[in-house]
Amino acid sequence: MSKTRHFFSGFSEGFGDFGRVVSATFNYIILSIVYFLGVGATVLAARLKRKHFLEIEPPVKPSYFMESDVKRKEKDSYYRQF
């Protein structure tokens, strides 16, 4: 009885691991396609227009502080995830 249980628990564990490897491999392939087509195309367009998404090199100025939006927010704005 315990041998059978041991076999099935090992089998299900191994099968689970196999499933995870397959899933990770497919994720990697699909995400690579998304990355090179989706992100790549956006980058190409952005570089042609010389657009930057982050201020990697801020212009030299007397202060690097940015002013924050200090307006009081409505309660509803906190329901949003953005």
Added chain:
Amino acid sequence: MYILGLSCFYHDSSACLLKEGKVIAAAQEERFTRVKHDTSFPLNASKWCMESAGITIDDVDYVAFYEKPFRKFERVLYQHLESFPWSWRMFCGSMPSWLNEKLRMPRILRKKLRYRGEVFFIDHHMCHAASSFLASPFREAALLTIDGVGEYTTTALGHAKGNDITLEKHITFPHSLGLLYSAVTAYLGFKVNNSEYKVMGLSAYGNNDRKTNDHYRKMVSDVIDMKDDGSFALNMDYFDYVGRMRMFSGKFVRDFGSPRKPGESITPRHKDIAAAVQMVTEDVVLHLLGHLRKTTGLEGVCLAGGVALNSVVNGKILKGTGFRRIFIQPAAGDAGTSVGAALYLYNTILGKKRSYVMESAYLGPGYSMEEIKKFLDGNSIKYTEFRTESELLKKTARLIAEDKVVGWFQGRMEWGPRALGNRSILANPKNPRMQDILNLKVKHREKFRPFAPAVCADDAYRYFECDRPLPAPADFMLMVYPMKSSRKGEIPAVVHADGTGRLQTLRKEQNPLYYKLIKEFGRLTGTPVLINTSFNIRGEPIVMSPYDAYRCMMGTGIDYLVIDRFLIRREDNRREEWDSEKYSRDGD
């Protein structure tokens, strides 16, 4: 009204429960899962919070979450766009977690907690600010939040009055003091988001002279551009963290030398680089606070964010900035944002009156005497039971005075990364060899890391050159102060290389038993100071339950465990099945 505050999926996930605006329970998920800095959804911590209050999820009125996930996701996508094609591996590695977890918070709450009520998403740095100010005794204060990165913000300044918090200025990613510190942590062969405190400890051994430390001069001239108001920008040629799987770049290596690999010996160059980044951090924080003091004119300041755990900087703030009062809550890093989110929702969004001050850190799980006795008897553990509190105190103080290493497990677990006398290992600071003994028997940690002294608030000035009045963060082991020269010889085991100590001060009302123990040790030896180090095996979180504590003792060289009213001697018990050393992991 009950509010559940949550923080997760980055590092140090946590949950807290507010009842009518008061934090009644708070804990990090790592303590339950035993995975250090656990990032997973804080299911165990949430369930414990509700159980401890005797409620179910149906009784929770609101959930407050510690960030705006879609804004953060936007920043992550921008990072990939900026660093294409080098961010390919990072993209493939991080996207599944974003798509399955981080962007699906309401669904996860429904699935894991069966919660279907309202969820509030609050800006990360606002949560930091709220976690400090709304838990502070101040009615009005200046605010500084400073960490690695939230959604976009890395540093924010503002002020708060009553229930209202205004963050007026900020600095955005990738310009981050926290990430600069983390990059140097990685460069020195330590683990990012885990071992920054090791760099802080190591810095005391380096050259702390700004004029002669070449690495410091290089950093301020080439790596960071700091303005008079404390605002700063990093030269990103030195860093790779925007889109690659490593923190520092080839240019950093060319200019500062080859990085240290984990486990390699530490050279004077490494110590000087640690000192350099510590000095840069001090320069920036003190300049920011000086500017804040000047612009707000306020006397009190609240700090939060991972950088606010830098106790060496904190100890210099009141002397160096003009502020007269300071508050930092014990979990100043990301774990603390669950408290911030919940308090911000209650006090600021819902406009309820403030009624809470975080005066002690004992907000985690506790165990009754019956539960502990049941555990001991159930596992055939040999123990003796103290009949009176006085007997317990006398015996424990005597054991410590005899240079025994004592595990001390009492009451509710601490909130935040420090053990503050309820899940602590205590030892004799008078023995100059005690640091080696502790390292040999229990901690196995790097020799350069100091042990912390615990002292009653009324004795603190006898041993340390503390600020007056003693600031609250010292109660949470968040301030480093110079030790009085005349006392260094008396407690050699807790004097750091630069003559300072990261002390924990203790007021009687916070933890009467621990307070009396320190006093009893003082009566016995003439020195009311103890070594207090966290009760854990290297690489594991601090113990939470009697099981964790007993397992830790049996696998290490802790001589005695005082758990509630019970005394357990390691040598009286069988070790085999409790050998926790095999679970010990390198915490680099």
